[in-house]
Amino acid sequence: MKFAKDITMVEDIGALTVGEETLLKMWRVSLSSFKRVLQRHSHTRFEITVVERGAGSYTTPAGVLPMRAGDVFVFAGNEPHCITAVEDEGLSIVNLHFEPRYLFGKAGDTLSERHLDFCFAHAPDFSNRIPAERAEKLCSLHGEVAKELQEKRDEYALAVKSLLNLMLIALIRDHGYAAASGDGAGVRGVLRAMHYIDQHLCEKLTLADIAAQAGCSPTYFSALFRRYNTVSLWEYITTRRVEQAVRRICAPDFSETMLSVALGCGFNSTASFNRAFRQCTGMTPSEYRHAGNILLH
Secondary structure (H helix, E strand, O other), rough: OEEEOOOOEEEEEEEEEOOOEEEHHHHEEEEEEEEEOOOOOOOEEEEEEEEEEEEEEEEEOOOEEEEEEOOEEEEOOOOOOEEEEEEEEEEEEEEEEEEEHHHHOOOOOOOHHHOOOOOOOOOOOOOEEEEEHHHHHHHHHHHHHHHHHHOOOHHHHHHHHHHHHHHHHHHHHHHHHOOOOOHHHHHHHHHHHHHHHOOOOOOOHHHHHHHHHHHOHHHHHHHHHHHHOOOHHHHHHHHHHHHEEEEEEHOOOOOOOHHHHHOOOOOOOHHHHHHHHHHHHHHOHHHHHOOOOOOOO
């Protein structure tokens, strides 16, 4: 797919889905030289990105981070970040996104209680950028994930999850990523609630129904949710709905009306949809489609 007057080339590498739900996705983005002002950009998925070639800059709340070939960038769910510059030689990156609940299984098959909040936050002194000289293991594992998704050999889904687990272990052991919380029950409750939200995203959602999925009172759940996601419950729901809308309006064969998109993504009018979309992306839905989905990268 080619977008935005040759500024962006997007190549899908592969994905893992359950039913219609995408739990993990990987794709390559190639960018020509540009500079732009910081745009609001965050997403609920965990991200591990490898810079393949070229140079540029990521801007985060902590400052501007250089992007060089071989660097790895790691962003927790809802952590703001945006590519604000690409140098003359251009930039090619490979993005790996996954839903937090993709990691979790039975006891003994998942992260320990100390690290169940892995996807929601990291240690305060962890830098989102891991420079190339310290990122060889992560780059190698990242490349193996891409190979498995492309080749789809027997049990490739299991291989992908195994490789991803090795990446997370490396982040904890070698790069000081994790901030231990010890509240396993709280994280599991939030994950159940997030799964429920995704299953009912286009329907009317109430705090009482969502909190019930976590097994706690609405008041306590609201505080718990913000603790782990750094945004309020309704900000999260709005972001998820906008992310769903982005996938629809940026589809190559898009032919819906914006009202149809709005209603199909859980908004009750085009006015509320447009307002939420602009709050999340800084653009109207039509402007975003014309920009070619560039803000996702």
